[in-house]
Amino acid sequence: MNVMSNESAITVRGLRKSYGPSVAVGGIDLDISRGEVFALLGPNGAGKTTTVEILEGYRYRDGGTVAVLGEDPASAGREWRARIGIVLQLTAEPELTVSEMVRQFAGYYPRPRDPGEVIELTGLTGLEGRRGHQLSGGQRRRLDVALGIVGRPELLFLDEPTTGFDPEARRQFWDLIRKLAAEGTTILLTTHYMAEAEALANRVAVLASGRVLALDEPAALAGRALQDARVSWETPEGRRTVQTASPTQVVTGLAAQFGGEVPGLAIMRPSLEDVYLELIGADR
Amino acid sequence: MTASPIVTSAAPVGGESIRLPGAIGTGLARGRLEVRAFFRERQTVVFVFALPAILLVLLGSIFGHQAALHGVTVGQLFTAGMIAGGIGATSFQNLGLTIAAERERGTLKRLRGTPMSPAAYFIGKIIQVLVCTIAEVLVLVAVGLAFYHLHLPTSAAKWWTLAWVFVLGTIACSLIGIGISSLPSSATNSFPVITLPFLVLQFISGVYVPFSNVPPWLQHVAAVFPLKWMSQGLRSVFLPAQAASLEPAGQWQHGQTALVLAGWIVAGLVLCLTTFRWRSSRDG
Numbered sequence A: 001m002n003v004m005s006n007e008s009a010i011t012v013r014g015l016r017k018s019y020g021p022s023v024a025v026g027g028i029d030l031d032i033s034r035g036e037v038f039a040l041l042g043p044n045g046a047g048k049t050t051t052v053e054i055l056e057g058y059r060y061r062d063g064g065t066v067a068v069l070g071e072d073p074a075s076a077g078r079e080w081r082a083r084i085g086i087v088l089q090l091t092a093e094p095e096l097t098v099s100e101m102v103r104q105f106a107g108y109y110p111r112p113r114d115p116g117e118v119i120e121l122t123g124l125t126g127l128e129g130r131r132g133h134q135l136s137g138g139q140r141r142r143l144d145v146a147l148g149i150v151g152r153p154e155l156l157f158l159d160e161p162t163t164g165f166d167p168e169a170r171r172q173f174w175d176l177i178r179k180l181a182a183e184g185t186t187i188l189l190t191t192h193y194m195a196e197a198e199a200l201a202n203r204v205a206v207l208a209s210g211r212v213l214a215l216d217e218p219a220a221l222a223g224r225a226l227q228d229a230r231v232s233w234e235t236p237e238g239r240r241t242v243q244t245a246s247p248t249q250v251v252t253g254l255a256a257q258f259g260g261e262v263p264g265l266a267i268m269r270p271s272l273e274d275v276y277l278e279l280i281g282a283d284r
Numbered sequence B: 001m002t003a004s005p006i007v008t009s010a011a012p013v014g015g016e017s018i019r020l021p022g023a024i025g026t027g028l029a030r031g032r033l034e035v036r037a038f039f040r041e042r043q044t045v046v047f048v049f050a051l052p053a054i055l056l057v058l059l060g061s062i063f064g065h066q067a068a069l070h071g072v073t074v075g076q077l078f079t080a081g082m083i084a085g086g087i088g089a090t091s092f093q094n095l096g097l098t099i100a101a102e103r104e105r106g107t108l109k110r111l112r113g114t115p116m117s118p119a120a121y122f123i124g125k126i127i128q129v130l131v132c133t134i135a136e137v138l139v140l141v142a143v144g145l146a147f148y149h150l151h152l153p154t155s156a157a158k159w160w161t162l163a164w165v166f167v168l169g170t171i172a173c174s175l176i177g178i179g180i181s182s183l184p185s186s187a188t189n190s191f192p193v194i195t196l197p198f199l200v201l202q203f204i205s206g207v208y209v210p211f212s213n214v215p216p217w218l219q220h221v222a223a224v225f226p227l228k229w230m231s232q233g234l235r236s237v238f239l240p241a242q243a244a245s246l247e248p249a250g251q252w253q254h255g256q257t258a259l260v261l262a263g264w265i266v267a268g269l270v271l272c273l274t275t276f277r278w279r280s281s282r283d284g
Helices: A048-056 A098-106 A115-121 A137-149 A167-182 A194-200 A218-226 A247-258 A272-283 B023-040 B042-063 B074-105 B107-112 B118-147 B156-180 B187-204 B216-222 B226-238 B241-246 B254-275
Strands: A008-019 A022-033 A037-041 A063-068 A084-087 A155-159 A186-190 A203-208 A211-216 A229-235 A238-244 A266-268 B067-069
Touching: A008 A048, A008 A186, A022 A048, A022 A186, A022 A211, A037 A048, A037 A194, A048 A063, A048 A155, A048 A186, A084 A137, A098 A115, A098 A137, A098 B023, A115 A137, A137 A155, A137 A167, A167 A186, A167 A194, A186 A194, A194 A218, A194 A272, A203 A218, A203 A272, A211 A218, A211 A272, A218 A272, A229 A247, A238 A247, B023 B042, B023 B118, B042 B074, B042 B118, B067 B074, B067 B241, B074 B107, B074 B118, B074 B156, B074 B187, B074 B226, B074 B241, B118 B156, B156 B187, B156 B226, B156 B254, B187 B216, B187 B226, B216 B226, B226 B254
Parallel strands: A037 A186, A037 A203, A084 A155, A155 A186
Antiparallel strands: A008 A022, A008 A063, A203 A211, A229 A238, A229 A266
């Protein structure tokens, strides 16, 4: 969809940022392509938010080079801001309605989405006249998203967007992100939910102590796809599990042994969460 | 190129030159919402907008019919002073409190992340302050006319004085209010920084107590700040000429009033330009 999808949306080289003596970001390199959905994972204090806020132009870096949509966020102007969208988790304006807020923000952009369409996309239909202080936590998060996407951004930043969502709301939110990605929007999100990264991201980076520990597709992170699989099945003596590099061979053998259906058969690779915890654990 | 920003294509196009909405149009739209939000919020309507009128009725009923001088009642003194206090409330106190709250809520941070022209934010505030302050003055003048034998200015010279005292006073108080909004570390501790000093100033500047009853050393303290000069200027508008003998200088001192207010406008502007922050201090 996007004519420049082979171009880079975000390029980061040697990014560094310290707060006094504590190093928040200690030399990060990232390349995020246009149209890509990219997730930053990592424990609290890993440097995710600092990195994202530098890319958004909210914070200044100490060192390294950064290009976001071809510009340095530290000096980029209003034209650049018109091309990005930032979803912040904030208290809503207490006395303004959902409709007034979305319409107001649409007015800041040169090519906004239709406010009514944004309200529908974010599941705020029926709440247009509700004032900020009357919104529930989940409804406020949806308004945050609505204000972030109303400007039709080429690049959308989402910092832990689904924290506090119930499972149904999270699924609806994922659908919205997929829709935006299908339109060609580049998306950079941070999250604590591995399922979210796995469901949405083309690639993920794991950050800890301000460095990138691993960067790959979710299915392949840290050699995940190549690691031994665990095959388990039911036997009269209880459940048996073998760890193997060739699960197909094991299953074929089992099938022959049981003469067809293997009772309770399961084949498991390490989950993204397993790999993540291993990486984070090794860093400590 | 037409001015209309409505574009229907779905895909973002990066290199194309885009036309950002102008500061004035956006500022006018923000001003409309700001006025609405002000009058929707009970707290500001009661404590900022209605309080001066309530106090005027109260103080006026208790002391109002005593004669301050031949042909001058205390009620007239209170009305003129309370108009100055009302201007201070809807400019200084209102801006100080609301901007501190907006900074804490992240309203300002969110706006900074959009292509909105920063000027539009201040245009919106100017509109809100002008509308609310004019309404405030009208209410207080109406109370004075109804209960305290207030006389509307009868000469063009007095109308002119009313106009410049109102304009210079409102601008000075607004700029100081914007500047002081950066001081409270959170909106909850804005009372000691904004409300309390304003309350004290109203007692010593001829708003709650006739200025001639204020001890001389406090009169000197009050003379440093704009409120004393605003209430003096308004007394010159709404009181008969002989009331000038109640002033410490025995005259209205228009030249000095204009100078002090202009001085505060310059100081306030410098204060705003050097201290205004889009983010809260706790936000890095």
